[in-house]
Amino acid sequence: MAHITINQYLQQVYEAIDNHEGSFCAELLSFKHPHVANPRLQLASPEEKCQQVLEVPYDEMVAAHLRCTYAVSNHDFVEAYKCQTAFQSHKEENWKGKGKLGDMLEKAAEQLMGCFRVCASDNRAGIDDSKKWGMLFLINQLFKIYFKINKLHLCKPLIRAIDSSNLKDDYSMAQRVTYKYYVGRKAMFDSDYKPAEEYLSFSFQHCHRSSQRNKRMILIYLLPVKMLLGHMPNHQLLRKYDLMQFADVTKAVSEGNLLLLNEALAKHETFFIRCGIFLILEKLKIITYRNLFKKVYQLLKTHQLPLDAFLVALKMMQVEEVDIDEVQCILANLICEGHIKGYISHQHQKLVVSKANPFPLLSSSS
Amino acid sequence: MNNKIASRRVSHSRRRGQPVERDWRQHHNQGVWREVQEERRQESIPRGVCLSMCPIRELQDREAQNLLHRFEVLSGTERERWPRADPSGVVKEYARPAAGKDSTRPSDLRPPAVLLKTVFYLVDNIAASPTLRPWTEVYDFVFDRLRSVRQDMIIQRVSGADCVAVLERTVRFLIYASYRLCGEPLRLYDPRINDTHLQESLSWLLECYTSGKHPNQEEFQALGLLYNLGSSRATQHTMELPERIRSSPVMHLALSVSRAFMERNPVRLLRLAHSLDFLQSCALHRHLVTCRRDLLLIYSHGHSSKNCRFPLHKLSHILALDVPLTNQLCQAHGVEVHGDSVVFSKTTFTEPEAGKLQCAHFHDLVDRKQRDLTVGSIIHGCT
Numbered sequence: 222m223a224h225i226t227i228n229q230y231l232q233q234v235y236e237a238i239d240n241h242e243g244s245f246c247a248e249l250l251s252f253k254h255p256h257v258a259n260p261r262l263q264l265a266s267p268e269e270k271c272q273q274v275l276e277v278p279y280d281e282m283v284a285a286h287l288r289c290t291y292a293v294s295n296h297d298f299v300e301a302y303k304c305q306t307a308f309q310s311h312k313e314e315n316w317k318g319k320g321k322l323g324d325m326l327e328k329a330a331e332q333l334m335g336c337f338r339v340c341a342s343d344n345r346a347g348i349d350d351s352k353k354w355g356m357l358f359l360i361n362q363l364f365k366i367y368f369k370i371n372k373l374h375l376c377k378p379l380i381r382a383i384d385s386s387n388l389k390d391d392y393s394m395a396q397r398v399t400y401k402y403y404v405g406r407k408a409m410f411d412s413d414y415k416p417a418e419e420y421l422s423f424s425f426q427h428c429h430r431s432s433q434r435n436k437r438m439i440l441i442y443l444l445p446v447k448m449l450l451g452h453m454p455n456h457q458l459l460r461k462y463d464l465m466q467f468a469d470v471t472k473a474v475s476e477g478n479l480l481l482l483n484e485a486l487a488k489h490e491t492f493f494i495r496c497g498i499f500l501i502l503e504k505l506k507i508i509t510y511r512n513l514f515k516k517v518y519q520l521l522k523t524h525q526l527p528l529d530a531f532l533v534a535l536k537m538m539q540v541e542e543v544d545i546d547e548v549q550c551i552l553a554n555l556i557c558e559g560h561i562k563g564y565i566s567h568q569h570q571k572l573v574v575s576k577a578n579p580f581p582l583l584s585s586s587s
Numbered sequence: 588m589n590n591k592i593a594s595r596r597v598s599h600s601r602r603r604g605q606p607v608e609r610d611w612r613q614h615h616n617q618g619v620w621r622e623v624q625e626e627r628r629q630e631s632i633p634r635g636v637c638l639s640m641c642p643i644r645e646l647q648d649r650e651a652q653n654l655l656h657r658f659e660v661l662s663g664t665e666r667e668r669w670p671r672a673d674p675s676g677v678v679k680e681y682a683r684p685a686a687g688k689d690s691t692r693p694s695d696l697r698p699p700a701v702l703l704k705t706v707f708y709l710v711d712n713i714a715a716s717p718t719l720r721p722w723t724e725v726y727d728f729v730f731d732r733l734r735s736v737r738q739d740m741i742i743q744r745v746s747g748a749d750c751v752a753v754l755e756r757t758v759r760f761l762i763y764a765s766y767r768l769c770g771e772p773l774r775l776y777d778p779r780i781n782d783t784h785l786q787e788s789l790s791w792l793l794e795c796y797t798s799g800k801h802p803n804q805e806e807f808q809a810l811g812l813l814y815n816l817g818s819s820r821a822t823q824h825t826m827e828l829p830e831r832i833r834s835s836p837v838m839h840l841a842l843s844v845s846r847a848f849m850e851r852n853p854v855r856l857l858r859l860a861h862s863l864d865f866l867q868s869c870a871l872h873r874h875l876v877t878c879r880r881d882l883l884l885i886y887s888h889g890h891s892s893k894n895c896r897f898p899l900h901k902l903s904h905i906l907a908l909d910v911p912l913t914n915q916l917c918q919a920h921g922v923e924v925h926g927d928s929v930v931f932s933k934t935t936f937t938e939p940e941a942g943k944l945q946c947a948h949f950h951d952l953v954d955r956k957q958r959d960l961t962v963g964s965i966i967h968g969c970t
Contacts, residue, residue: 371820410819494826500819506850546905550854550882553889564892567901573892 227287230262231274234283238275250286262287323370330366330375333359341382357383357392357400364403376407398424398435406442409501417446437462445501448474449508451583466492474505477513479538482506508583510551511560513538515580524579526572528552528565545570632744635696640705641677642695649677656680658713658728676712678705681735691742699749702736706753709733714760715963723775726764733757734784751801754792759866759966761785762810766869770947785814793824803968805832809841813863814870816848817877844871853882857907857952865956866965872953876946879906880938883920887936896928907952919944 225233230249237245248254256262264270267287275283340355360379367375383389383400390397405420421443428436440462444454453471458464469485472478486493486502493499517534518526532548552572555561562581563574574580637643649655650672657665661673679697684690697705709729719725737757740750761781768776789811796804808828815821822845825833832838840862847856856878863871882905890897903913914924921937923930 371823497823499826500822500849503846503849547852547854547858549889550852550885553885554851555889557885557888564895565890566892566895567890567897568895 224259224261225256226261227264227267227270228274230256230259231271231283235274250283264288326366326370330363330370333363333366337363337379353386353388354392356386356388357396361396361399361403364400368403368406373407373410376403380404380407394427395429398428402439402442405439405446409442409446414446414449418443418450421446433462437464440464441496441498445498445505448505449501451508470502470505474509475512477509477511477516479506479509479513479535479540482509507555507558507560511555511580511583514552514555514561518574518579524563524574524576525569526574528570528572531572633691633696633742634693635698635701635739635743636693637679637695637697638701639674640697640701640708641679642697644695645679646672646674646677649680656728657724658719678709678732679735679739681731681738690738696743697736697739698743699740699745702739702745703749703752705736706733706756710756710760710966711963714966715961723768723771726768726776729760730764730781730784733760737788746795747799748801751792751795751803754788754795755803755807755968756966757788758785758792758807758810759968761788762814762866762870763962763965766872766950766953769872769950770945789814805835805837806968808832809837810867810870812838812841812845813867813874816845816871816874822849841867848874848878851881851885853878853885854905857882857905860907860952863956865953865958865960868953868956872950873946875949875952876944879908879916879949880920882906883917883922884936887920887922887931888933890931891933893930893932895931896925897931899924899927899929902929908949909951912949912951916944916949 234249237249249256264287268284271284271287337356337359340353340359343351343353360383363379364376367373392400401420401424405417405424408414408417408420421439425436425439425443428439440458441464444464444467447454448471453475454467456468459468459471466489469481469488473480473482473485482505486499490499493502513534514531517530521530528545528548531552532543532545535543535548549565549567552561552565556563556565559581560583561572561574562577562579563572565572639646649659650669653669655670655672655677659673659677660670661676664671679695682688682690709732713719713725714729716725736753739745740753745753761784764776765778765781765785768781769778789807792807793811795801796807808825812821812825825838825842825845828838833842840859844856844859844863847853847859857875860868860871860875886897886902899910899913902917903910906913906916908916917924917929919939921935923932923935
């Protein structure tokens, strides 16, 4: 591949197109393929040559690709980007160098949207040849970009498009797994934990056994959601996927140990922030409060619990600067969220809990 | 075969007439090639040479067409038919870029030093002026002229310390204005427009901070977080800042406030808010409405019992409001007050009618912090 002539290359492209070898054709136009290092293909103006061998519109597309390889060899990535507009380089590794990464990604996303619109509006071809099959692939690439540039709200119209499509269950499982992964993450971000759990669980279960790395990525987002719904992972799972960072967090939450939780979050802060789950894990604090207070209730064995008892519990957990007013607020919040059934009597400085099931199961109150 | 390719390359670059490719092939050195590209790019960036706050041409045009602002007019000539321009007071106004209009003429653009001087004039002589009234008009003028300063900066691709100095004052001004003009009628002040420009300037400023050292960075990261309280985007951005910035006292406080908001602990939030300085409180103040509403909602559920009474003075203490205002707030949210006790009930709590609650009535917490701070010191940041 690194030594063929331009004519040989074009011939290969022509044959690939003619024989409907989609994936081989994609390789010949991809930057990951060795042919891009071939100086014989790095041409500033290959249009004529392409026109000689290929038909419209392939001649233009391939010419653009070859101009791109030329530009890249000159390290002019801005020019390269301009050329490679017919193909979506969602692999941002290719675009390092000049120009801000965010701007490049946004422009790439615009191009992808163009392609997407073409696919979505393809009503003429029959179902076998329809461009609609490209929709999910393009959407997944767009999701990757939107997550990278932190513009998640742009995902909404795409999700709507797929929801209303009649092909949604017929795409390949790999594409559907990727799709549900991103939709699940978006739901997490929007604090819709039940749907998030559904999407991410689907993604995890149907992700191919051999893609350990992908399964781990899904798990990183599935775990916090499950924990918020009261389901703690076991150590085997964490060890299998090398996610022991969650071990202390899990232990802390189920024991109601705020001190351990704060320590665990601080210890693995960098990892959690990088994955974008630190803020969600902080929400586990509310669950931890609930578990801690449930212990207080179990210890005192009464339905009229002095507020002071909770203050003592919090102070034992070395929570900074907490006073009785804050204790009331935390308890009131737990009642408001449905995690405790009861009410606070300020005059008696007591929490009065319901005699029946005062601490409902987390999964029912989330 | 290789010769053929080489000669093809030569013919291409000759056809294009670009000196760059020839340079590259001669030097074969990435670094040199990049330098040449840089020089080419520098030559095409407009460089302003206008040394006054307003280009002469614009001053003359506006004077001739009687389009000078009240603050730009030579004192003594205000009542004349054609008021004369005060050269020390005319400031280039914002003009929407339009097709056919060349906004890159060097004589119309002010270099960074002049831009900073202009900002100082706008702050010290206009925004902080004890005599110019009403402040809504002062705000309009300064807002527009600052926008023009930013426009000059964009056209000239100003970056670094010059850019930061201008943007920091702009952000402080807009945050202060968001508080001072809160509650003014829409025809005089539009909070959404202020917000849009504040967010833009803040984003630009935070972008500038990513390269080089900037002594005020912590102050503005904190202001950004407080102003955008509750925004996942802003919070995530803050979490990704280097440890040494996040652990500074000002950021630590802002993060604690943010955490209290995310955990829905309004009691803690309002208590922490006491420690914020005046400008930080201005940035936070619009979220206090939500915060107080959350508190009443949470307590309505948590203390929901017919027989229980909650002391009004206690509630006003944790709401950081005086008793009459607490009463007013409770009424607006359907929370019953009987004498000096509050009766919380989850069934009576309601959201206030749209427009009924005026944020401006509840500015006490912030007001008190202004004390004897001058507008000038607030905007320049020397408090």
